[in-house]
């Protein structure tokens with residue numbers, strides 16, 4: 001006898017693992033997604049999620065073959081669901097300074113039109129504080145004609161996934177669960193106990209929304225601090241990595257990693273979602289400045305490339321720069337808010353020819369990515385490392401120098417050893433490190 005009927009709306013890198021996990025423990029799960037070929041693939045027992053996700057493909061195959069997970073494009077299955085989890089994308093429109101809730105609103109409306117009395121609806125998407133109470137609840141009530149808290153329950157349980165650890169984080173991370181009332185909160189905690197081994201913290205829905213966005217705003221500010229220190233170190237002429245190592249030996253210091261930029265599906269938007277929740281009554285200074293500092297790092301990489309090319313008396317126009325790493329995170333294929341694509345734009349505005357390389361990312365209709373390293377660096381005047389893929393830690397510098405037209409390296413992720421690069425005859429630039437020219441090595 002199934003533990004109950006559960007729907008998951010949105011079968012992405014969060015929704016599919018959630019659906020598979022609930023199916024594995026004994027729920028009868030219906031996944032819903034608007035993308036037809038994703039639904040088809042899942043019903044064939046295959047995971048549409050690329051990249052290295054331990055155990056996910058096997059789990060999807062297992063629960064589809066034993067019939068506990070089925071995927072649909074229609075919302076019909078919501079009708080007899082005891083639980084409905086909505087986990088669709090909630091990006092932020094930086095121009096209009098507001099969340100883009102199109103997917104959330106259409107999913108919520110469709111769910112509202114199909115839910116039965118007594119259902120528990122859960123929002124796992126990261127949303128601005130107040131969204132569950134002020135947007136999701138009224139929508140569900142108007143579409144269903146029912147009253148939240150009386151006829152159905154509503155909660156939010158923000159996800160804490162990370163590419164490469166989707167299933168692991170889902171099961172082991174502690175989690176906040178926030179209902180619109182006590183009954184919703186405890187029903188949601190009871191549900192997640194089936195799949196979460198981490199601690200479940202019961203709160204109200206708005207507190208849960210704030211916790212989620214603050215935990216990422218916190219990380220973004222920490223990274224911005226590291227980036228600002230790197231820029232100071234460059235201009236003072238000391239090595240930020242040595243500074244960071246020694247600072248972090250002081251008690252309760254944890255300086256993060258300076259780098260070529262902050263990409264991904266969380267950090268670039270969650271600070272703005274948090275700020276939006278304050279409805280303009282308080283405009284944050286620190287977290288918005290941190291966003292500006294982090295968003296300026298790809299441009300700083302461009303400045304480093306430009307200065308290095310000019311130190312070799314090269315005209316920028318017609319120079320060739322190879323960008324290593326298009327994924328926003330090492331050893332991942334996820335290109336959301338990729339700093340490399342911003343760097344590419346900055347360089348091309350200067351008339352520089354750019355080549356993208358990434359061992360995990362495939363070309364799309366908007367950008368071409370090479371997977372062959374030697375092809376990507378051949379005849380290059382400057383190789384810029386933007387993502388710390390493991391492959392880039394094993395570069396044969398002698399071979400590289402032989403393939404390049406001008407021996408310039410710009411390291412945005414502390415992947416290379418500056419002394420070795422200088423010794424091998426490269427001009428070397430890096431975020432947070434003093435300039436080294438080939439001639440004075």
Ligand code: SAJ
Nearest residue numbers: 159160161162223256257259261262263264265266267328
């Ligand atoms: N980055 C730095 N310096 C750092 C850490 C990260 O420049 O010290 C850059 C990364 O290169 C990347 C971006 O920031 O471009 C984001 O990196 P991330 O490690 O935060 O990875 P995300 O974006 O996948 O973050 C997720 C978040 N999880 C959720 O929102 C559910 C975040 O809260 C987690 O802390 C992070 O995973 C994690 O560490 O698991």
